[in-house]
Every structure is written in structure tokens, then in C-alpha cells.
Amino acid sequence: MTIKEVCEKYDITADTLRYYERVGVIPAVTRTAGGIRDYQDEDIAWVENAICFRDAGMPVEMLIEYVKLFQAGDSTIDARTNLLKEARETILEARKKYDIALEKLDYKIGRYELAQKTGVLTWDDGEDK
Amino acid sequence: MTIKEVCEKYDITADTLRYYERVGVIPAVTRTAGGIRDYQDEDIAWVENAICFRDAGMPVEMLIEYVKLFQAGDSTIDARTNLLKEARETILEARKKYDIALEKLDYKIGRYELAQKTGVLTWDDGEDK
DNA sequence: CTACAACCTGGAGTTAACTCTAAGTCAAGG
DNA sequence: CCTTGACTTAGAGTTAACTCCAGGTTGTAG
Numbered sequence: 001m002t003i004k005e006v007c008e009k010y011d012i013t014a015d016t017l018r019y020y021e022r023v024g025v026i027p028a029v030t031r032t033a034g035g036i037r038d039y040q041d042e043d044i045a046w047v048e049n050a051i052c053f054r055d056a057g058m059p060v061e062m063l064i065e066y067v068k069l070f071q072a073g074d075s076t077i078d079a080r081t082n083l084l085k086e087a088r089e090t091i092l093e094a095r096k097k098y099d100i101a102l103e104k105l106d107y108k109i110g111r112y113e114l115a116q117k118t119g120v121l122t123w124d125d126g127e128d129k
Numbered sequence: 130m131t132i133k134e135v136c137e138k139y140d141i142t143a144d145t146l147r148y149y150e151r152v153g154v155i156p157a158v159t160r161t162a163g164g165i166r167d168y169q170d171e172d173i174a175w176v177e178n179a180i181c182f183r184d185a186g187m188p189v190e191m192l193i194e195y196v197k198l199f200q201a202g203d204s205t206i207d208a209r210t211n212l213l214k215e216a217r218e219t220i221l222e223a224r225k226k227y228d229i230a231l232e233k234l235d236y237k238i239g240r241y242e243l244a245q246k247t248g249v250l251t252w253d254d255g256e257d258k
Numbered sequence: 259c260t261a262c263a264a265c266c267t268g269g270a271g272t273t274a275a276c277t278c279t280a281a282g283t284c285a286a287g288g
Numbered sequence: 289c290c291t292t293g294a295c296t297t298a299g300a301g302t303t304a305a306c307t308c309c310a311g312g313t314t315g316t317a318g
Binding site: 143165 | 294295297
């Protein structure tokens with residue numbers, strides 16, 4: 001699979017894919033004899049995971065750390081598990097904050113829509129937002 | 130309430146609070162005669178909301194836009210509602226991605242922990258991560 | 259064999275969101 | 289009054305994560 005095809009498949013730029021490889025967010029991608037990237041299933045799996053975890057706000061540094069541990073072999077399985085658990089906690093925390101924001105948004109939207117219907121804006125709590 | 134007290138209450142730096150005010154993420158904060166910030170309930174409500182929405186990944190630009198609309202008066206209620214609804218959709222999308230990442234993490238953690246117990250790492254799908 | 263598009267690299271530039279610095283002002287204790 | 293510490297501003301600096309660019313290479317179509 002060419003870089004272009006991977007770009008289209010995951011809606012990501014070629015620059016970002018090369019950047020991920022360059023800094024180690026994903027391991028070195030398979031190349032053709034001429035040196036052109038030719039993504040295999042395994043390369044694509046790394047790309048997919050990188051995008052997934054980045055989308056969840058996991059920092060690039062953490063993904064690099066994971067790849068390093070992975071490449072260091074089975075002796076790092078403990079460390080990898082810990083890293084993943086830490087990431088899990090961080091993402092859970094973040095998601096909690098998203099839920100709080102959604103509640104707040106729903107409350108505000110509800111009030112504005114009520115104001116729309118009745119033509120009157122009421123402030124229960126002395127301030128907006 | 131002094132800036133320091135607000136910092137402590139929300140675990141945020143004074144620099145960030147001043148920055149939010151400077152760029153318009155929150156409206157101008159109440160001041161003492163001497164020009165020192167003295168946060169009132171209303172100011173604090175804006176701060177709290179700003180932090181909440183920033184924590185949910187809402188960009189500073191969007192918060193500034195909302196404050197501008199708010200300050201422009203009741204004629205912008207439609208626009209405000211639309212902005213909030215857009216924010217809601219964006220946050221819902223993001224949260225979906227967090228859930229996908231969590232699933233992936235749980236799967237990986239589960240496999241690593243199994244490997245821990247049995248001493249054997251098995252790859253169902255031909256690749257890790 | 260020649261276009262020509264798609265690819266390559268190394269390195270510089272951009273963007274969002276802070277974060278820090280310098281130089282000065284305010285306010286409470288002695 | 290004087291010190292001392294918290295506060296003020298304007299503006300520069302930092303960081304993460306891309307994003308772009310220049311100059312060169314690869315590979316396919318005619």
C-alpha cells in the first residue's frame with residue numbers, strides 16, 4: 001500500500017505519516033527496493049493504532065515510548081502494561097471532563113431554546129454561560 | 130476573590146487566567162480601585178466555564194466567539210445556540226474516539242496480563258499494538 | 259529516452275495555547 | 289515612611305504536533 005493510499009484510508013496527510021515514522025510513533029515502514037514506502041498489514045496496524053491513540057489525546061511522546069519498549073523485546077512487557085494502564089487512566093479522566101462539559105452544554109442549549117420559544121431569557125443563577 | 134485564590138480553587142496558573150482575560154476567553158474581570166483583579170461570582174462562573182470547555186478540547190477561538198456574541202446582546206441568541214450545538218457535536222465525536230481508544234487499550238492490557246500469568250504471549254491477529 | 263507525477267530527505271516554518279520576563283504598582287506589617 | 293510580597297502590563301519565549309519547502313530520486317506512460 002502506497003503512502004497515498006494510507007493517507008486516503010485514514011484521512012491523514014503524508015507529512016504526518018512520515019513525521020510519525022521519523023520520530024518513532026510507529027516503527028520503520030517497509031520499503032520497496034527503490035526506497036519508497038510500501039505499507040504492509042503490520043505497518044498499517046501501527047498507523048491505525050497511532051491515529052486512534054492520538055485521537056484520544058495520548059501524547060506523541062508516550063507512543064514513542066511504547067514503540068521503544070516494544071522493540072526492546074518481551075522483557076518490557078511489564079513496562080508496556082504499566083504504560084497502557086497509565087494511558088487508560090488519563091483517557092478516562094479526560095472523558096469524565098468531556099461528560100461534564102456536555103452536561104453544561106446541554107443545560108445552556110436547553111435554556112436558550114426555551115428562551116427562543118417563550119421570547120424570555122431567565123437566569124436561574126445570576127449569570128450566563 | 131484574588132487571582133491567587135482563583136488559581137488555587139481551579140488549579141490553574143495566574144498567567145493562564147490573565148491570558149484568558151486578555152484574549153477574551155472570559156470578559157473583563159472586576160477590579161479594585163487600585164486596578165487589582167477581584168473576582169466576583171459572575172467572573173468566577175466565566176472562569177469555571179472556560180476551564181470546563183477547554184478541558185473538553187473546545188478551542189480558545191470558539192470561547193472568544195461565544196463571549197463576543199454574549200456581549201453583543203440578546204440578538205445573538207440564535208448564533209450562540211448554534212455555536213453551542215456545534216461544540217456539542219464536536220465533543221460527542223471526540224468522546225466517541227476516546228471510547229474506541231479505551232476499547233483498544235483494554236484489549237491490549239488484557240492480553241498483556243494474560244501473558245503475564247501464563248508466561249506466553251499469543252498474537253491472534255499477526256501483529257501487536 | 260523523455261516527461262511527469264509521486265515519492266524521498268533534511269530542515270525550516272507554523273499554530274495553538276500557554277508561560278515567562280522585565281519593569282513597574284499596590285497594600286499590609288513594623 | 290519603608291520594606292516586602294503579591295499584583296500589574298506588554299511583549300517575548302516555549303512546547304507539542306504538525307506542516308511546508310527545496311532539491312533530489314523513482315517509476316510509469318508514451
